[in-house]
Amino acid sequence: MDADFSVGFIGCGNMAQAIIAGMRQSDFGKDQIIAINQTPEKLAELASQLCFTAASNMTELVEMSDVLVLAVKPQVAPAVLRELGKISTARGKCLLSLAAGLPVSIMLEALQADGQTEQADWPIIRSMPNTPSLVGEGVCGLYASSYAEQSQSDQAEKIMRAVGHVQWCDEESGIDAITAISGSGPAYFFYMMEFMTTKAVELGFTEEQAIELVTRTALGAARLAKQSDDTPAELRRKITSPGGTTEQAILTFTNNDLHGIIASAMQASKDRCETLASELAAQSK
Numbered sequence: 001m002d003a004d005f006s007v008g009f010i011g012c013g014n015m016a017q018a019i020i021a022g023m024r025q026s027d028f029g030k031d032q033i034i035a036i037n038q039t040p041e042k043l044a045e046l047a048s049q050l051c052f053t054a055a056s057n058m059t060e061l062v063e064m065s066d067v068l069v070l071a072v073k074p075q076v077a078p079a080v081l082r083e084l085g086k087i088s089t090a091r092g093k094c095l096l097s098l099a100a101g102l103p104v105s106i107m108l109e110a111l112q113a114d115g116q117t118e119q120a121d122w123p124i125i126r127s128m129p130n131t132p133s134l135v136g137e138g139v140c141g142l143y144a145s146s147y148a149e150q151s152q153s154d155q156a157e158k159i160m161r162a163v164g165h166v167q168w169c170d171e172e173s174g175i176d177a178i179t180a181i182s183g184s185g186p187a188y189f190f191y192m193m194e195f196m197t198t199k200a201v202e203l204g205f206t207e208e209q210a211i212e213l214v215t216r217t218a219l220g221a222a223r224l225a226k227q228s229d230d231t232p233a234e235l236r237r238k239i240t241s242p243g244g245t246t247e248q249a250i251l252t253f254t255n256n257d258l259h260g261i262i263a264s265a266m267q268a269s270k271d272r273c274e275t276l277a278s279e280l281a282a283q284s285k
């Protein structure tokens, strides 16, 4: 059975395409996914490739959609929201934002129609997806602002579940924390895989073989960690026999404070979210 609501994407770049592909594979029909994009030619091509409906402008998109997904870059989002705020039929529609680092307060300000004194009471839900959404293995943080109703949160969750796991945050700051964990997280693992690949080549394998060895090791470790009742720490201990080979590698990590390095890296990512929010606030004035 098809989903009972329609979703309009404002912007049809990488993340929107990943979500649309996932939605098409779940129970959203062609007429329930609508999008607009800066470049219309790109939109027409994507609409036929991914099988969704292309709208010709924001007003048409709003009329056809129950939920609106803000899928443009954070820097252009305030201008897009100012345009959306002028469309009276958009008021009260749930706005699911993908824009990294863009706080609800800035979105509400941008949505405030010209001459209006009180802040707009839009039901906004913020999300923080990640790139494994492209293969249906995403992790997405969600935060519902005060104007969002439960039914709108359920709709947002249904959309994001089409590309992976969803974690709700009670506070907006939770989205910054999720950014430092799963948003930036794939890059941490890619970085580790990058250096393991380089060393595997030094140890005599071709680059192709090295990438295969490293990615399959990462995939196997992630699957085992997901399926096992053991914590990652227990799984690691189980393959670290005293006096063995793995112990030597782990000792090298601990002697170089890998734990501390990872903790500071994640803190730096979270701190950058807060700085980004201030920069976006200054830019949107």
Ligand SMILES: NC(=O)c1ccc[n+]([C@@H]2O[C@H](COP(=O)([O-])OP(=O)(O)OC[C@H]3O[C@@H](n4cnc5c(N)ncnc54)[C@H](OP(=O)(O)O)[C@@H]3O)[C@@H](O)[C@H]2O)c1
Residues within 6 Å of the ligand: 010, 011, 012, 013, 014, 015, 016, 036, 037, 038, 039, 040, 042, 070, 071, 072, 073, 074, 076, 080, 098, 099, 100, 128, 129, 130, 131, 183
């Ligand atoms: N990619 C990720 O890993 C990731 C992770 C978490 C969150 N996000 C968030 O997801 C959002 C989208 O990121 P992305 O990676 O998908 O970016 P992207 O590939 O650059 O896509 C942005 C899209 O917006 C379109 N666009 C720009 N201005 C527009 C306008 N005024 N009206 C309609 N469409 C417009 C662009 O069209 P043209 O190409 O024709 O210019 C482009 O297709 C961002 O806010 C980002 O912070 C992304």
